[in-house]
Amino acid sequence: MKKHLLSFALFLGLVAAAAEPSFAARAISGQEQRQDDHDKDHRKGQRAAHDPQKRLDAMAKELDLSSKQKDKVARIFQEQQQQMQALRGQSGQDRSQHKAQAQSIRQSTDKKLKDVLSKKQYAQFEAKRQERMRQMGNRPGGKQRGGFERRDTGSRS
Template sequence: MKKQLFSLALLLSLGTSIVATAAPVLPGQDHDRDKISRSDHQDRRGGKDRQQDRQRRQDELARDLDLNAKQKSKLEKIFQDQHQQMQALRSRKGIDRSKMMSEAQDIRKSTDKKLKSALTKAQYAKLEAKRQERHRDMGQRNGWQQNGRRDFGGQRRG
């Protein structure tokens, strides 16, 4: 009898959790996630906030690298071009993941060459150091270790 009650309670809890997580479908609303691209999803978050974030990061970079006005405008143009190229890449339909990753890497390499030519060697070295620091911080936040492997809870495997 206890097993039957336990089984019934388990089934009821699973049923209610499934119902609770299901989103209601409103008339005229399409919930097919495959039809919603990543950029469309991000646009609904508020483009103004992302633009302000991008501007804040550029201002911070200009301050950290001690850019002059000419360099600052060059970098803004470089990053704007990169942003447009990445958006165009994300909006392409039917492209497989490996090809998309490869093209994104090509865009980043091209951007890096432009940055190298717009900055002094010392400024570029500072930029690279900031990139490495950000990469390391992101890895630690996500639990990744030096060897690229992680365990649940971010514990080192090995």
């Protein structure tokens, strides 16, 4: 009788061991599928955020831009995009030079936008920008790219 119980226990152990990898593989496959779905949704959201036409249309709606303003803003953003792409294509610059030039391009774009938008529209634009910056800072994983928080470099007493 003990032999039969031992054989039955061994048999159950083998069946369980054979089923375990299959179960684990299905569980991992399900996790991978959920991650793939999440990644697709995330990339879709990023594409929408980086689509210049969608960005312009949303801005035109939020700020109630005239068609003339919308055309001018489109040209300003297109010029900024070209300048930034050219800057990215440059090699041999150190990081501080690159950041300074990018900042200069952004400041130039802001000045042009100020000339095209009314004071009220520009204030709304700036408020929306600040809100986006706040949201980016509140994302899980960190305050800036790479997940690192900016440290206060002010004097301490």
